[in-house]
Amino acid sequence: MGKISKAGVVLRGVAQNKELKFVVGLSTPITQTILEAHKPSAQGLLAMSRAATAVGLLSATLKGRQQVGIQVNGDGPLGELYALSNAQGELRVTANQPAAAAEPETEVSPVVGQGRFTLIKTSDAGEPYRGTVPIFTGGIAEDLAYYFMFSEQIPTACGLGESITDDGLITGGYLVQSLPNPSDETLRTLEQRVVTIPPLKSILNAEHPLDDLLELLFMDDYEVLEESTISFKCPCERPKFARTLLTLGKAELTQIREEDGEMNISCHFCGENYHFNYEEIGALIVGARD
Ligand SMILES: [Zn+2]
Structure with a gap:
């Protein structure tokens, strides 16, 4: 049987006069399993962890037998990066060359490079839906937001990040999207908030990172509708x-x-x-x- 990690957590809800929907999550145990399974470079680990966290966040929006995948085909040394999750938050991720490194090694984008970013949605009925945009920054979070803005015309803010602590790497992120017909004020507020929010690395190592994150994003105007788990779970046999x-x-x-x-x-x-x-x-x- 394939590897299974401990569970991370995702919270799904609505905010800002119920004009925005959000998913926030912590994926630390998944990142630990990626480290053990793929023996990646530091950059490879972060790229794979961010892609895994992204599909983990998206899994909270799926139902039944739906699946979501992210495929990043850049010209960087990492090669193809591919992550997918089912509606139960059981996800997995792979890359052609997980141990790849590229200058400057302080960023993820050099190992990813330029190319195509594809979102794949699968359900029982018919062919999978695939939407492709050019890689925007290669940092994964910005690419996912760019995909939703330009491929699906959904105003989106996304952050995927990590914090290095004495106990190891803590990883997580957020995805905030507009529900249909948001007011201009809501969209402006969100844009400003995302610009002023401290980097994820300083939020994730707090005692209650998801509470802090929601507070920073929405003040107190938010409501958590559902809490669920995400985990690395490979169905290979x-x-x-x-x-x-x-x-x-x-x-x-x-x-x-x-x-x-x-x-x-x-x-x-x-x-x-x-x-x-x-x-x-x-x-x-x-x-x-x-
Ligand atoms: Zn496997």
Whole structure:
């Protein structure tokens, strides 16, 4: 079975005369699992953590069997970055080169680079919906806000960040969006608030970071409607990898068995290793096509 993290928390609600909707969340245990599963560079960890936090925040807006994914295809050394979550907040994330680094190493955007940012929404019915915009900054939060503004015409403010403490990295973020027909005053207030809000790194290490964050964003004009959990949970399992191996065909499987005597496959999302010994490859050869 794939890796599972402890749970982070997300709060969903409405604010500012109920003209705005928000999700705020803490994703620290997810970031810890990304660190263990992917052995990333500092920049790789933050890029993956922010993408995971983003789909975690978005998961609070999903229902039933809906899923949401973020795919970032930049020309930086990280390669493709991909995170997805279901409506239960069970999410996973992968990148082509998690250990990549690029100057200046104090920012996330250099490992991401320039390219395309895609949001993918899946439900039971029909093809997944995909919306693509150019990467705006490569810092992920600004890219997600830019996506909603220009692809879906929804005024959006997003922050994704991290704070380094003695106990390790604390990560989290916020997503604030306008409900239909907001007043000009509400939009102006939000814009000003997002500009004046202290950096997330100084909020996340507080004792009650989400309360502080909501207070800073909305003063006392907000209402939490729902609290839910988010966690890194990879659905990979041995039978799925066995089915993939079957598609190699009898000849290639036989060659692998004779040359290596065994096979090791790692899950791209969680790093879990699946080992197939000589006898098990033999069983696959029997089941494979010619
Ligand atoms: Zn996995």
